[in-house]
Amino acid sequence: MLTTIIAGCSSSSQPAGDAAAGSRESGKSAAGGGANEPVTLTMLIGTTGTSYPATQAVAAAAEKKLNIKIKFDTMPDGTEGDNLVKTRLATGEMADILFYNSGSLFRALNPDENFVDLTKEAFVTDLMDSYKETVTSDGKVFGVPGGSSTVGGILYNKKVYADLGLTVPRTWAEFIANSDKIKAAGKTAVIGSYKTTWTSQLFVLANQYNVQAEVPNFAQDYTANKAKYATTPSALRGFQMTREVFDKGYFNKDFVATTYDGGLKMLAEGTGVQYPMLTHAIDALAQNHPDKVKDIGVFPIPSDKAEMNGFTVWMPSSYYINKKSKNVDAAKKFLEFLMSPEGQKAYMSKSKANGPYVVKGVNVPENAYDGIKEMQPYFDSGKTAPALEFISPVKGPNLESILIEVGTGQKSPEDGAADYDKDVRKQAQQLNLPGW
Numbered sequence: 001m002l003t004t005i006i007a008g009c010s011s012s013s014q015p016a017g018d019a020a021a022g023s024r025e026s027g028k029s030a031a032g033g034g035a036n037e038p039v040t041l042t043m044l045i046g047t048t049g050t051s052y053p054a055t056q057a058v059a060a061a062a063e064k065k066l067n068i069k070i071k072f073d074t075m076p077d078g079t080e081g082d083n084l085v086k087t088r089l090a091t092g093e094m095a096d097i098l099f100y101n102s103g104s105l106f107r108a109l110n111p112d113e114n115f116v117d118l119t120k121e122a123f124v125t126d127l128m129d130s131y132k133e134t135v136t137s138d139g140k141v142f143g144v145p146g147g148s149s150t151v152g153g154i155l156y157n158k159k160v161y162a163d164l165g166l167t168v169p170r171t172w173a174e175f176i177a178n179s180d181k182i183k184a185a186g187k188t189a190v191i192g193s194y195k196t197t198w199t200s201q202l203f204v205l206a207n208q209y210n211v212q213a214e215v216p217n218f219a220q221d222y223t224a225n226k227a228k229y230a231t232t233p234s235a236l237r238g239f240q241m242t243r244e245v246f247d248k249g250y251f252n253k254d255f256v257a258t259t260y261d262g263g264l265k266m267l268a269e270g271t272g273v274q275y276p277m278l279t280h281a282i283d284a285l286a287q288n289h290p291d292k293v294k295d296i297g298v299f300p301i302p303s304d305k306a307e308m309n310g311f312t313v314w315m316p317s318s319y320y321i322n323k324k325s326k327n328v329d330a331a332k333k334f335l336e337f338l339m340s341p342e343g344q345k346a347y348m349s350k351s352k353a354n355g356p357y358v359v360k361g362v363n364v365p366e367n368a369y370d371g372i373k374e375m376q377p378y379f380d381s382g383k384t385a386p387a388l389e390f391i392s393p394v395k396g397p398n399l400e401s402i403l404i405e406v407g408t409g410q411k412s413p414e415d416g417a418a419d420y421d422k423d424v425r426k427q428a429q430q431l432n433l434p435g436w
Contacts, residue, residue: 038069039330042095043319044088046081047074048196048260050283051099051146051317054351061346062337068330070097078198079397089114096325097334099146102134102318103387104395108427111137116321116328118142123339131358134315134390143318144335147280147347148364149355150314151298151375152206152387155275155282157267159295160187168299170306172241175274179250182273190245191272192255192407193263200403202276203245203301204238208312209385210303211235223392225428225435230417234303239413241301242406256408261288268292276301278314280354282371298371300378310383311375315390316358393431396423 043059045052052074059070073095075081082105088094089109098115100106109115117140118124124132124141135143154175161167161178164185169175179189193199211218214234221227229235245251252258252272264281266272268289275281279298286293300311319338321331337343344362353364353372356379364372378384389395399420406416428436 036067038063038067039327040069040071041097041325041327041331041334042071042073043097043099044073044075044085044095045099046077048077048284049280050287050351053287054147054347054349055099057346057350058338058343059334061342062334065342066333066337068334070334077196078400082397085109092324094322094324096322096327096331098320098322099317100320101389102131102143102145102315103389104393105389106135106143106318106320107137107393107431108395111142111320112140114320114323115142116323116325116331118144118321118332118335121332121336123336126339126360128358128360130386131315135318135320143320144339145316145318145358147316147351148353148357149316151279151355151384152202152208152312152314153277153279153298153300155267155277155279155296155298155371157270157273157295158297160270160273161297168297169302170309172302172304175302176244176248179245179248179274183248183250187270188252188266188272189250189274191258191263191266191275192251193258193260193275194256194404194407195258195262196260197400197404199260199263199277200242200400200407202278203241204399204403205387205389206276206278206301206312207235207238207241207303208388209300209310209383210237210308211388212385213303213308213310219388219391222388223394223428223433225433228417228421230414230421236413236417237304238301239403239406239417242403242416243409243413246407246409251407256404264288267296270295278354279372279375282369283352283354286352286369294370296369296371297374299374300383310385311378312387313355313384314387393433394424394428396420396425396427398423 045055063069075084085100119141131145132141135141164181166178166181169178182189211234215232218227218232218235263275264285267275268285282296285296300309319335321328325331353368355375356364402416402419405411406413425436
């Protein structure tokens with residue numbers, strides 16, 4: 001995401017080998033139990049959504065069981081958070097554990113240089129291959145998941161839909177017709193929350209299912225510098241959608257100043273009816289508006305063809321161990337506990353499923369939110385596709401700012417797509433990808 005939604009930190013200029021040696025001593029106290037002082041690990045994590053309180057719940061359980069204490073250091077969302085992570089790694093001030101995106105943004109952090117290889121750890125064997133691919137670099141696995149997968153689509157208020165006699169749209173034309181009726185009823189048809197900048201990206205990112213359905217080789221050609229957003233009509237479509245909802249006046253009047261939490265409030269109260277978003281928002285909405293969560297459903301970003309209708313899926317963000325940490329062994333013990341049934345139970349006590357889980361044997365429970373259950377038929381029928389960032393390492397850092405320009409009428413969809421095509425070039429060259 002989805003999305004980047006993920007601050008003193010433990011720092012060490014100590015070489016990795018010496019750090020590992022030091023961690024073996026620290027690990028003894030972690031394994032030894034209550035007679036010793038707890039090992040304190042630092043963790044850098046974002047606070048949007050429920051990953052933070054869920055990780056706090058795991059940390060509380062781990063402190064009792066393992067005598068390992070987690071000191072949390074929080075970071076901002078989006079590009080600001082990305083830059084903070086890169087700065088901390090470059091200056092040797094990264095926390096012992098980092099909670100951060102999987103996929104292309106993870107690979108841009110030079111994993112082999114900065115994170116501990118977890119490939120041979122027993123707790124990695126229960127992770128699904130589709131997830132492991134997103135935290136793998138040079139054949140090594142570096143991360144473990146935080147929570148379930150997430151789907152990108154449009155959250156909608158089912159109660160308002162029913163009141164206005166609307167049905168879930170299967171095409172973009174039907175979505176526009178619904179939006180016209182919502183606007184005519186005096187409500188916000190499409191919620192914008194551009195104050196939280198990453199939320200500007202959903203029409204483009206969650207449109208990937210439609211792109212893949214129309215152009216099956218887009219990800220491979222995009223990675224090889226043979227396909228572009230600006231010259232691939234189905235990929236350009238997401239930029240056009242972003243601009244069209246602005247041009248038609250569907251956004252809330254203060255959408256540039258509205259935050260993610262403000263957008264969720266509008267959706268819960270029914271003053272805003274449709275919200276392009278990741279489904280982890282349902283869990284966040286339940287925390288803030290528990291009496292309204294049953295009113296919230298989700299449908300895919302509509303394409304221009306009714307038969308082409310499915311969800312784009314995001315893998316969960318992940319926990320990575322800083323290779324320069326002085327407490328590597330203790331950090332491994334914490335991740336092992338996190339992946340255990342006891343750790344997963346603690347995590348789920350504060351964070352419900354946003355989609356299918358990626359740990360073998362962990363299923364979406366019966367008490368999952370109704371909106372999450374609505375996704376199941378799409379998964380059962382294979383109507384899903386991974387978000388581009390999980391199947392291509394090419395992802396530029398400025399997509400959210402470009403889409404804010406498109407979504408506020410400052411830039412045309414075509415110019416926005418062309419600018420993003422230029423934006424990804426630097427990263428592709430840094431990764432030494434062929435064809436760039």
